[in-house]
Amino acid sequence: MKLVFTIAWRNIQRHRRKSAVIGVILFLGAAVMTVGNGVLSGMDRGLSDSIINRFTGQVVVLSRTQERDGVIITAMGKSIEVIKGYAEIKKVLDSQDYIARYLPVGRGITMVLNEAGDMGFTSLIGADFEAYQSMFLNNVQLVEGRFLKKGERGILITEGNRKEIFLNQNFWIQPEGVPVRDAALPDEAKEHRDTLDVRESVVLMGASSENASLDILAPVKGVVRYEYLDKFWRYFNIIDMESFREAFQYVTASDAKVKLDEKKSRIMESENLDYLFGGNVISNTDSAGGYNVRAMVKRDRKAGDAAGVDSGAYNVVFIKLKKGVSIDGAVDRLEKALKNTEGRAVSWKKAAGEIAELATIIRGALFGFVMFIFFVAIIIIMNTLTMTALERVSELGMMRAVGAQKGFISRMFLTETFILSFAFGGAGMLFGIVIVAILNALGITTDNSVLQLLFGGDVFSPFIDFRDVMVGIAELSLVTVLAAIYPIRVTRRITPLEAIARD
Amino acid sequence: MNIIELSGIKKDYPLGNTTVNALRGVDLNIEEGGFLSIIGPSGSGKTTLLNLIGCVDTPTEGSVKIAGQEITTMSDEELTDTRLYRVGFIFQTFNLIPVLNLLENVEFPLLLMKDKKHRLPKSVIRERAEKLVAEVGLSDFMHHRPAELSGGQRQRVAIARALVTNPDIVLADEPTANLDSETGATILNLMKQLNETEKTTFVFSTHDPDVLKYARRIVKIRDGLITETVEN
Numbered sequence: 001m002k003l004v005f006t007i008a009w010r011n012i013q014r015h016r017r018k019s020a021v022i023g024v025i026l027f028l029g030a031a032v033m034t035v036g037n038g039v040l041s042g043m044d045r046g047l048s049d050s051i052i053n054r055f056t057g058q059v060v061v062l063s064r065t066q067e068r069d070g071v072i073i074t075a076m077g078k079s080i081e082v083i084k085g086y087a088e089i090k091k092v093l094d095s096q097d098y099i100a101r102y103l104p105v106g107r108g109i110t111m112v113l114n115e116a117g118d119m120g121f122t123s124l125i126g127a128d129f130e131a132y133q134s135m136f137l138n139n140v141q142l143v144e145g146r147f148l149k150k151g152e153r154g155i156l157i158t159e160g161n162r163k164e165i166f167l168n169q170n171f172w173i174q175p176e177g178v179p180v181r182d183a184a185l186p187d188e189a190k191e192h193r194d195t196l197d198v199r200e201s202v203v204l205m206g207a208s209s210e211n212a213s214l215d216i217l218a219p220v221k222g223v224v225r226y227e228y229l230d231k232f233w234r235y236f237n238i239i240d241m242e243s244f245r246e247a248f249q250y251v252t253a254s255d256a257k258v259k260l261d262e263k264k265s266r267i268m269e270s271e272n273l274d275y276l277f278g279g280n281v282i283s284n285t286d287s288a289g290g291y292n293v294r295a296m297v298k299r300d301r302k303a304g305d306a307a308g309v310d311s312g313a314y315n316v317v318f319i320k321l322k323k324g325v326s327i328d329g330a331v332d333r334l335e336k337a338l339k340n341t342e343g344r345a346v347s348w349k350k351a352a353g354e355i356a357e358l359a360t361i362i363r364g365a366l367f368g369f370v371m372f373i374f375f376v377a378i379i380i381i382m383n384t385l386t387m388t389a390l391e392r393v394s395e396l397g398m399m400r401a402v403g404a405q406k407g408f409i410s411r412m413f414l415t416e417t418f419i420l421s422f423a424f425g426g427a428g429m430l431f432g433i434v435i436v437a438i439l440n441a442l443g444i445t446t447d448n449s450v451l452q453l454l455f456g457g458d459v460f461s462p463f464i465d466f467r468d469v470m471v472g473i474a475e476l477s478l479v480t481v482l483a484a485i486y487p488i489r490v491t492r493r494i495t496p497l498e499a500i501a502r503d
Numbered sequence: 504m505n506i507i508e509l510s511g512i513k514k515d516y517p518l519g520n521t522t523v524n525a526l527r528g529v530d531l532n533i534e535e536g537g538f539l540s541i542i543g544p545s546g547s548g549k550t551t552l553l554n555l556i557g558c559v560d561t562p563t564e565g566s567v568k569i570a571g572q573e574i575t576t577m578s579d580e581e582l583t584d585t586r587l588y589r590v591g592f593i594f595q596t597f598n599l600i601p602v603l604n605l606l607e608n609v610e611f612p613l614l615l616m617k618d619k620k621h622r623l624p625k626s627v628i629r630e631r632a633e634k635l636v637a638e639v640g641l642s643d644f645m646h647h648r649p650a651e652l653s654g655g656q657r658q659r660v661a662i663a664r665a666l667v668t669n670p671d672i673v674l675a676d677e678p679t680a681n682l683d684s685e686t687g688a689t690i691l692n693l694m695k696q697l698n699e700t701e702k703t704t705f706v707f708s709t710h711d712p713d714v715l716k717y718a719r720r721i722v723k724i725r726d727g728l729i730t731e732t733v734e735n
Contacts, residue, residue, distance in 0.1 A: 403587025
């Protein structure tokens with residue numbers, strides 16, 4: 001081996017110019033690869049931080065009757081099925097040792113109404129807010145007002161959604177008892193500051209799977225924003241679970257507490273349900289096109305009514321896994337465990353739908369770019385090595401003539417390539433690591449939503465760890481081997497006779 | 504006992520659309536410890552014959568046996584091992600490894616020997632190489648690279664390299680072509696000594712009458728055929 005190494009090393013020195021060409025390509029390729037891997041790792045870590053840790057968990061349980069997996073970003077008008085038999089699912093989740101924690105929530109799209117008949121849409125997450133904050137690392141940050149208290153009814157409107165509602169429906173939402181902060185107003189609102197329609201509650205009309213609807217008045221307790229990826233999550237307002245269930249006509253905790261007398265039970269069992277709804281449980285829209293919003297509010301029950309009672313009407317369960325548990329493995333195991341329930345498990349990527357897809361596309365494009373660089377590097381290195389091999393026919397043929405096996409020639413050539421690869425490629429990797437560190441130190445931020453996905457958050461934080469370095473070395477080795485295969489085949493075909501004939 | 508047995512050897516080379524018949528039916532036996540010279544005009548087939556004996560080429564037709572082993576049926580690996588362990592080849596040109604110094608070039612074949620029977624300790628390899636370098640008169644140039652040596656010096660390195668493995672057969676294509684008469688005589692005496700003490704078989708292709716004086720047998724070749732064999 002020493003002989004092979006000696007000859008290889010001296011040949012590199014002898015063919016300095018060609019070695020330098022290969023070296024520069026390897027250096028640049030390794031540097032680009034390292035930065036690319038750093039960006040990909042940063043993106044993975046950032047997305048994990050921004051989406052998994054702060055919005056979805058790693059696994060999501062949906063209703064078995066839910067057709068589309070993407071329940072986070074849903075098509076307008078598509079309702080999300082209620083998970084039936086949550087109690088059974090809860091038992092299963094409690095028994096899985098790889099699950100760190102979980103949170104059942106309501107997830108749906110509601111209409112936002114005003115008296116003029118203008119309709120807007122907004123996304124709702126119905127949840128126990130304290131549990132939500134605890135599960136998702138306090139991702140919801142207060143801008144105005146206050147957070148929802150335990151058992152309290154009300155809604156937290158996002159900053160982005162408040163502006164959207166103002167632009168579409170011409171009223172400005174303020175938390176209860178909190179004066180308007182001029183700095184928060186958009187320019188359009190500032191122009192009409194004196195006549196600004198300020199409201200401390202919103203009327204929401206949810207759509208159930210049976211297309212029945214119910215209007216609810218939700219008092220606004222606070223205006224919030226998401227600490228991570230607010231650009232994507234800003235349409236997700238958080239409402240208490242009881243109000244959510246009312247808006248979507250799920251069984252509420254209050255409903256669950258009601259005990260019917262014998263007569264009412266008989267009516268319920270009859271098919272003439274019109275009799276039952278003879279009252280004003282379901283609101284009717286004004287055929288003239290306007291809504292008397294204040295009149296629509298029929299109930300002002302407190303979520304506290306539901307103390308100790310859980311109707312179990314949820315449509316999404318977010319699950320966080322214990323450290324080191326594989327997501328795909330957990331989905332498979334959970335899917336098996338949920339076999340006899342009405343729930344099914346999907347990965348966060350499937351649940352997040354378009355966002356995860358976009359992130360995957362960006363990741364794929366970046367990976368493709370790095371691979372393209374490698375491909376170009378392989379071609380150039382291969383050509384240069386082949387030229388070197390052909391220039392050395394006489395020398396290599398003579399080695400074969402005095403007894404060197406083909407394997408010796410292959411090892412010698414491969415050693416030359418590996419020395420170049422590790423010297424220049426290693427330097428390129430170190431350079432890439434320095435670039436990644438500099439990019440990290442610069443703390444580049446962006447408001448662009450696509451770049452936010454690439455960054456895995458608002459701040460560009462490429463990241464290299466030991467695993468990335470190992471992957472880089474493996475990639476570099478692969479490039480070296482692939483680039484050397486053809487030239488080695490050329491050298492193995494050189495016969496002693498060619499050496500003699502050439503002379 | 505014959506160490507080289509050639510029977511009905513034909514060798515054709517394609518040359519454009521035609522075929523060159525380099526050897527047209529050669530039969531030749533060379534006994535172990537022989538000292539044979541092949542002579543003939545340019546293009547007569549001398550080098551082709553040496554290449555076949557040296558296992559760097561295979562015949563189109565016929566049989567070549569080295570130490571009783573048929574080489575025409577050998578794999579590339581076996582042919583390479585035969586070259587390494589049995590044959591020392593002195594090329595018409597010098598063919599040294601440019602990145603190794605004089606001593607390392609001489610050591611090279613010994614360093615390739617990996618099987619237990621032939622493998623030598625590094626110190627023995629160095630000692631043997633230094634001794635041969637001294638015998639070809641290049642002790643002062645041990646650490647020079649080939650590019651720093653004259654043509655004659657390089658030829659002597661090639662001779663030392665061919666002899667260092669103590670091969671059964673040494674093949675030499677115009678071995679003294681680049682040497683002055685005094686150095687040529689020294690080298691030939693060294694070969695003669697090896698021939699007598701080690702029973703090494705020497706086969707030369709040459710035009711040099713001084714070399715012919717050393718040969719015990721002279722084979723004349725013309726147009727790919729042996730025309731005459733003379734005992735010297």
